[in-house]
Amino acid sequence: xxxxxxxxxxxxxxxxxxxxxxxxxxxxxxxxxxxxxxxxxxxxxxxxxxxxxxxxxxxxxxxxxxxxxxxxxxxxxxxxxxxxxxxxxxxxxxxxxxxxxxxxxxxxxxxxxxxxxxxxxxxxxxxxxxxxxxxxxxxxxxxxxxxxxxxxxxxxxxxxxxxxxxxxxxxxxxxxxxxxxxxxxxxxxxxxxxxxxxxxxxxxxxxxxxxxxxxxxxxxxxxxxxxxxxxxxxxxxxxxxxxxxxxxxxxxxxxxxxxxxxxxxxxxxxxxxxxxxxxxxxxxxxxxxxxxxxxxxxxxxxxxxxxxxxxxxxxxxxxxxxxxxxxxxxxxxxxxxxxxxxxxxxxxxxxxxxxxxxxxxxxxxxxxxxxxxxxxxxxxxxxxxxxxxxxxxxxxxxxxxxxxxxxxxxxxxxxxxxxxxxxxxxxxxxxxxxxxxxxxxxxxxxxxxxxxxxxxxxxxxxxxxxxxxxxxxxxxxxxxxxxxxxxxxxxxxxxxxxxxxxxxxxxxxxxxxxxxxxxxxxxxxxxxxxxxxxxxxx
Amino acid sequence: xxxxxxxxxxxxxxxxxxxxxxxxxxxxxxxxxxxxxxxxxxxxxxxxxxxxxxxxxxxxxxxxxxxxxxxxxxxxxxxxxxxxxxxxxxxxxxxxxxxxxxxxxxxxxxxxxxxxxxxxxxxxxxxxxxxxxxxxxxxxxxxxxxxxxxxxxxxxxxxxxxxxxxxxxxxxxxxxxxxxxxxxxxxxxxxxxxxxxxxxxxxxxxxxxxxxxxxxxxxxxxxxxxxxxxxxxxxxxxxxxxxxxxxxxxxxxxxxxxxxxxxxxxxxxxxxxxxxxxx
Numbered sequence: 001x002x003x004x005x006x007x008x009x010x011x012x013x014x015x016x017x018x019x020x021x022x023x024x025x026x027x028x029x030x031x032x033x034x035x036x037x038x039x040x041x042x043x044x045x046x047x048x049x050x051x052x053x054x055x056x057x058x059x060x061x062x063x064x065x066x067x068x069x070x071x072x073x074x075x076x077x078x079x080x081x082x083x084x085x086x087x088x089x090x091x092x093x094x095x096x097x098x099x100x101x102x103x104x105x106x107x108x109x110x111x112x113x114x115x116x117x118x119x120x121x122x123x124x125x126x127x128x129x130x131x132x133x134x135x136x137x138x139x140x141x142x143x144x145x146x147x148x149x150x151x152x153x154x155x156x157x158x159x160x161x162x163x164x165x166x167x168x169x170x171x172x173x174x175x176x177x178x179x180x181x182x183x184x185x186x187x188x189x190x191x192x193x194x195x196x197x198x199x200x201x202x203x204x205x206x207x208x209x210x211x212x213x214x215x216x217x218x219x220x221x222x223x224x225x226x227x228x229x230x231x232x233x234x235x236x237x238x239x240x241x242x243x244x245x246x247x248x249x250x251x252x253x254x255x256x257x258x259x260x261x262x263x264x265x266x267x268x269x270x271x272x273x274x275x276x277x278x279x280x281x282x283x284x285x286x287x288x289x290x291x292x293x294x295x296x297x298x299x300x301x302x303x304x305x306x307x308x309x310x311x312x313x314x315x316x317x318x319x320x321x322x323x324x325x326x327x328x329x330x331x332x333x334x335x336x337x338x339x340x341x342x343x344x345x346x347x348x349x350x351x352x353x354x355x356x357x358x359x360x361x362x363x364x365x366x367x368x369x370x371x372x373x374x375x376x377x378x379x380x381x382x383x384x385x386x387x388x389x390x391x392x393x394x395x396x397x398x399x400x401x402x403x404x405x406x407x408x409x410x411x412x413x414x415x416x417x418x419x420x421x422x423x424x425x426x427x428x429x430x431x432x433x434x435x436x437x438x439x440x441x442x443x444x445x446x447x448x449x450x451x452x453x454x455x456x457x458x459x460x461x462x463x464x465x466x467x468x469x470x471x472x473x474x475x476x477x478x479x480x481x482x483x484x485x486x487x488x489x490x491x492x493x494x495x496x497x498x499x500x501x502x503x504x505x506x507x508x509x510x511x512x513x514x515x516x517x518x519x520x521x522x523x524x525x526x527x528x529x530x531x532x533x534x535x536x537x538x
Numbered sequence: 539x540x541x542x543x544x545x546x547x548x549x550x551x552x553x554x555x556x557x558x559x560x561x562x563x564x565x566x567x568x569x570x571x572x573x574x575x576x577x578x579x580x581x582x583x584x585x586x587x588x589x590x591x592x593x594x595x596x597x598x599x600x601x602x603x604x605x606x607x608x609x610x611x612x613x614x615x616x617x618x619x620x621x622x623x624x625x626x627x628x629x630x631x632x633x634x635x636x637x638x639x640x641x642x643x644x645x646x647x648x649x650x651x652x653x654x655x656x657x658x659x660x661x662x663x664x665x666x667x668x669x670x671x672x673x674x675x676x677x678x679x680x681x682x683x684x685x686x687x688x689x690x691x692x693x694x695x696x697x698x699x700x701x702x703x704x705x706x707x708x709x710x711x712x713x714x715x716x717x718x719x720x721x722x723x724x725x726x727x728x729x730x731x732x733x734x735x736x737x738x739x740x741x742x743x744x745x746x747x748x749x750x751x752x753x754x755x756x757x758x759x760x761x762x763x764x765x766x767x768x769x770x771x772x773x774x775x776x777x778x779x780x781x782x783x784x785x786x787x788x789x790x791x792x793x794x795x796x797x798x799x800x801x802x803x804x805x806x807x808x809x810x811x812x813x814x815x816x817x
Contacts, residue, residue: 244774267586267778274777322585322600385755391771394761395600398581409759411673 038231040536044257045240049213051415054193056130059138066216069205069530071180077527085175099166106157110225112183113200120153125184127151138454139178165474169440176437177526204230204532231535251275256513262387263508265325279511287436287524288506293429296460296499304497305368311354311496312365313403320504323392327507331355333489335505342441344489352493365403376404382426384417393430421457435525445469448500458499553803559796567613574606578763586779596781610763618748619741622682627736630690638695655688668756675758682744701728731808738804742797765790
């Protein structure tokens with residue numbers, strides 16, 4: 001007896017369907033199938049005290065993290081699909097055929113936390129503020145200023161951005177977590193967004209409390225413009241300074257999430273995994289570049305030879321191996337894992353001065369130092385007391401001693417350090433991680449290398465760097481853009497006298513409590529920390 | 539000399555043990571450049587190497603030889619201890635002796651200053667001073683001098699009051715000796731026994747305060763091989779590399795133990811009520 005092929009297929013399909021149905025009945029529910037559970041407080045941490053809370057005017061992660069859930073952007077990265085830009089306060093947007101005019105159509109009926117209506121005037125006030133040439137906006141302003149010519153409110157619910165040129169990174173930049181929309185009436189009332197009272201947004205959470213050095217708290221916004229969200233009653237960010245304190249809090253189950261800077265090092269992750277079985281520990285990149293900054297406006301590093309000497313002396317491989325316990329990409333100005341083929345191939349990077357085998361570099365660097373300082377040189381080395389920066393600084397001191405530069409450490413509390421660096425009150429910053437606000441390759445240059453870069457702490461200016469970065473930003477042809485970025489990376493690596501020195505891209509370990517649902521890490525450390533769709537299972 | 543030494547060892551065996559530890563500490567501190575196999579700040583090796591033949595005390599999180607750091611740490615601790623105590627106790631002793639002898643408003647006023655300084659918890663005072671002065675070994679010494687001076691002033695003043703009431707001081711005054719001569723020729727030399735005891739007992743105190751300040755990140759700069767600073771680094775890797783805490787901790791304990799034993803013995807020997815060991 002034979003069965004026809006079609007009957008066999010039908011039987012097989014039926015058997016598969018039965019198996020799937022049975023499987024679904026007996027399998028435990030997955031996160032996607034679970035019904036979101038409202039309520040609960042999410043506890044996590046800030047690595048330091050924010051001090052000031054103006055998301056437009058500051059650049060430390062702690063400032064953005066402390067205020068993330070309070071504000072909304074025109075656009076943002078999708079909490080469900082973190083690589084995708086989706087609407088937030090703008091319902092939709094259109095772009096002109098020449099790619100130079102973007103029109104955002106705003107949601108209607110949105111209210112600020114104080115009950116005032118949200119309109120296009122708020123958007124205009126926000127972006128006029130960050131684009132003001134006299135206003136120092138190291139994140140949102142630094143990324144938008146090169147691209148945006150003007151912002152106009154067409155009507156109460158329509159805003160138009162005129163660009164200087166068709167710029168590919170405009171949409172990712174406008175969706176950046178640093179380009180949040182603030183209320184015009186609040187900016188008028190307080191003049192800035194630094195105080196806790198000025199934290200009035202349209203976001204899923206309201207600002208509840210900020211106790212300096214202790215905690216930042218948000219509470220649920222019951223009038224959030226997306227009905228049913230957020231699920232959480234609130235979020236608490238404990239201000240935990242120093243690796244041992246952070247790890248102790250994690251081990252004692254005081255925090256549910258570690259998806260922030262600084263990442264855990266391998267030994268810390270192993271220690272946590274031994275202490276807690278109710279967490280998922282994972283390794284990831286944090287889209288952050290580890291940099292050393294030299295003050296090019298002050299002796300001795302106003303001298304190009306001495307900047308070059310430091311660039312040659314820094315052993316990036318040792319710093320990544322010891323300070324990051326091997327989790328990082330040494331030497332790269334752009335990380336191929338994050339920037340794809342915009343990044344110069346690593347085998348080429350490895351041959352650059354400062355990255356190649358050290359003997360030759362050390363000998364050259366020594367000669368450069370001896371040329372100007374035959375008896376060596378004594379300098380003060382500044383470092384913020386956060387993460388394992390002090391360890392990194394000690395490694396750097398050890399490396400600089402090999403070329404006759406004797407350093408003494410000057411440590412700064414986190415916010416005080418930023419203030420000192422911003423004023424140029426340093427000779428050398430031993431280490432400073434700079435996180436990218438967008439995943440576009442332009443970000444790193446507008447953060448650390450161009451004259452107007454938000455973190456150009458060394459106040460270094462090189463017209464060729466500015467020109468190449470600008471041309472790459474304007475270039476719409478992908479291959480040509482890639483060639484421009486390669487040329488820029490090659491130029492920086494070969495010249496070796498820039499005041500911003502790339503050590504490597506930081507990777508590390510993170511954890512989330514298994515009870516935490518619908519939380520997906522963002523592509524940058526700044527994204528997806530509003531917790532608008534996150535909930536806590538029983 | 540040999541007989542006196544033998545009597546000291548027999549009469550004060552714990553003191554002799556303390557002296558031996560202190561002697562070892564001084565030797566290690568003086569000959570640190572010769573004794574340390576590697577530079578204390580050279581991060582030239584693999585991190586977290588367990589104690590073994592190559593690195594008897596292991597390496598730290600940056601790949602520095604812990605033995606070398608502990609040896610150089612002895613030099614730093616002893617330097618901070620001795621210099622701060624010599625300045626602090628000497629300054630306090632002169633202050634206490636002079637104001638105690640002069641009496642009146644000078645004495646009352648100075649004692650109120652001493653009261654206010656002593657009212658502040660020492661570690662809080664030291665922390666505030668370090669926050670104001672900035673992190674450096676010299677500033678640790680300055681903070682310790684400010685901590686030690688009032689204690690010495692108070693102690694030596696009480697001794698000076700007793701000495702000032704003795705007949706030989708009255709005789710010097712009757713013979714027309716100036717105040718300066720009486721204080722520096724007769725009064726202070728007769729307070730020396732208490733001064734020596736204060737010096738020996740406070741070196742260990744200064745070492746502990748320096749280690750405590752460095753432990754909480756407010757003492758010597760982080761790259762200096764301070765025992766307290768080494769403990770801080772060790773705490774961060776307690777499970778991975780317990781030797782990073784064990785050896786600097788042992789060094790602090792031994793140094794303080796030795797100095798305290800020696801200090802107690804010297805006190806016993808200089809106190810007439812307890813004297814008898816050396817005959």
